[in-house]
Every structure is written in structure tokens, then in C-alpha cells.
Amino acid sequence: MRPVSTKLTFSVLLGAVSSIVYADSITVYSALEQDEINSYLQQLSVDHPDLEVNVLRLSTGDLAARLIAEAGRPQVDVIWGLALSNMIDPQILSQLAPYSPEGVDVLAAPYKDEEGRWFAATGYLGALCINEPMLERLGLPTPASWEDLADPVYKGEIVMPNPASSGTGYMQMVAIEQGMPDGWALIEQINGNVAQYTSSGSRPCQMARMGEYAIGASFAFVAMRSIAEGYPIKMVIPEDFAGYELEASAMLSTSSNPEAAQKFLDWTLSDSVADLYGDYKEIVTIPGATRPEGADEAGLPENVEDILFPMDFAQSASDRPSFLTEWQQRIGR
Structure with missing residues (x-):
């Protein structure tokens, strides 16, 4: 390059x-x-x-x-x-x-x-890009959390970044893994509904806003920009594990x-x-x-720190090799 x-x-x-x-x-x-x-x-x-x-x-x-x-x-x-x-x-x-x-x-x-x-x-802060017209057409509720995405009704309608290549993807999965006694169980459940993993953290939101998938796991800024540009996107910051x-x-x-x-x-x-x-x-x-343009329209809290999941960055760093090895063993995508 x-x-x-x-x-x-x-x-x-x-x-x-x-x-x-x-x-x-x-x-x-x-x-x-x-x-x-x-x-x-x-x-x-x-x-x-x-x-x-x-x-x-x-x-x-x-x-x-x-x-x-x-x-x-x-x-x-x-x-x-x-x-x-x-x-x-x-x-x-x-x-x-x-x-x-x-x-x-x-x-x-x-x-x-x-x-x-x-x-x-x-x-950057993890966020879901929700294509509301698609969800309405499919008759699906708007998810509010990572746990919601484990519901089989979303099967084939989710796109996410791959944690092996994307910092956003790793941050999202590690927040779940750090936030639950058995985070891998939820990760595997969500994986059952994921249609595709991307190498880029912004790509899932771009795909959702274009109507390729109903839900793109991405980060908040690309969601805010998509909304400001007129795409039919709703930004949802997961209420359970708002990884950053x-x-x-x-x-x-x-x-x-x-x-x-x-x-x-x-x-x-x-x-x-x-x-x-x-x-x-x-x-x-x-x-x-x-403050980022479009933050109010997208619903970004005034004080973002209030909603952040308490990430353990040292643990994220030390666990990366074992986490990615387990990812390949459990998910293999």
C-alpha cells in the first residue's frame, strides 16, 4: 500500500x-x-x-x-x-x-x-447500525443489546467485523467476554445469526445502510455520519456491553x-x-x-463516559492470542 x-x-x-x-x-x-x-x-x-x-x-x-x-x-x-x-x-x-x-x-x-x-x-465506541425500514419490512423488533442479537429471529440479517483483523471487532467481542461469566456462550449464539464477517470496522454499518443487511455491528461515528447523510439508520449503543x-x-x-x-x-x-x-x-x-456533528440527532449521550463498559485494556492485550485461537476453534470464520 x-x-x-x-x-x-x-x-x-x-x-x-x-x-x-x-x-x-x-x-x-x-x-x-x-x-x-x-x-x-x-x-x-x-x-x-x-x-x-x-x-x-x-x-x-x-x-x-x-x-x-x-x-x-x-x-x-x-x-x-x-x-x-x-x-x-x-x-x-x-x-x-x-x-x-x-x-x-x-x-x-x-x-x-x-x-x-x-x-x-x-x-471509538461500539454501536449497532440498524436499518429500520428493513426491520419493519421483516417484522423484527429493534435490538437494544448484544443479548438481543442472539435471538434466532435475526438469523442472516447481521454483519459484524472479524476480531482477527478488525480492532472494532475485537473490542466488541472482548467487551462481551469480559462482561459475562461465560461470554463465549453469547458470542456463539450471536454467531449463529451472523451472515458475514468483514475485515473493516466501518464496513458493517455501510452494508446495513445500503440495505444489504438489517443490522451492522460497527462503531458510533460511522453510524452518526450515516444518519447525517440521510441513510435510514438508527444508532443503537448496546445497553449491556458498550465496549470502546x-x-x-x-x-x-x-x-x-x-x-x-x-x-x-x-x-x-x-x-x-x-x-x-x-x-x-x-x-x-x-x-x-x-462535539461530533450529528451527535444529538443520533442520540449520543452528552457525557459518553457515563455509558462506557469498563474495559480492561491490559487484559485485552494479554488475552488477544488465546482469544483469537479460541475464536478460530469455536467460530472458525
């Missing part, structure tokens, strides 16, 4: 100037969605025109696997927006350099590492340009980009951040 870069060509505009010399250049790996990366990088080019940032965007699972595979020969300076449950995997955490960027002091304790190895400016994930950023201890990496991380907490986070995120940890 070709990296996205903030570098622009100005030779035509500047005429006599044949090239621009970038004082700083870094490589960044990110699991953020491509459209938000593009928006943020446009702002970066305004705020720091001398900073060249080459971004390789990968899914959460692929990015984590790449970091682990490259541990002996790192090729990256910064990790930007990786699921916290992946970031604190010991195989990744050991590669990080302690650094406290400007502005990190305003983040609450749950959103930054005590040793300064990572911080999280944003996050934080998107963490960090500098690699092997960065070839640590000063530029630090400059970039400082910028990710600056006011100029924080003002953009609300355009893409339902969880922004920076105090005073803009």
Missing part, C-alpha cells in the same frame, strides 16, 4: 525554485481511517510546512502484526492511532520510547501511560529522527488538530473538544 505524504510539489508555482528542502522527515504507521488521515495531514501541512510525514495506513490487526514482525529491523518513527489493546502488547510496548508531548498534561490518567510511552487523544477502544500514539525508541517525531506528536495534541477530531470521533479525550 502506497504511503500518504504531506509533501507537496511546488516547483510549478515557485518557478525558479527547483525543489523544497524538508528539514524533517518521518515515517508514520496509522490505523486511523483514510479520510480522517487526509484531513489531519492537510492541517499539518499548514501548521508545519517543513515537516514531511509519510503515512502508511493499515488495519489494526495488520499494523500490529507488522510492528511485531519489524521489531528487529524497525522502519517507522511514530505509531499514530493504534488500538490501545494492541499498543500495550509487550512485543510492541517494548519498542516505544518515553515521551510526554506538549499538552499531554491535560489528559486524564486513563488516557496516558504512567511511564510516558503512549497517550490517546481519541477513541482508545487510539494510542507513540514514538519508537529506534526513530531515526526523534526531534521530528516529537514535533509530530506535539502537534497531535494541538488546538488546530483537536478541533478536527470531532469531525471523525465520538470519543475525544482532550477537554473542551468539539
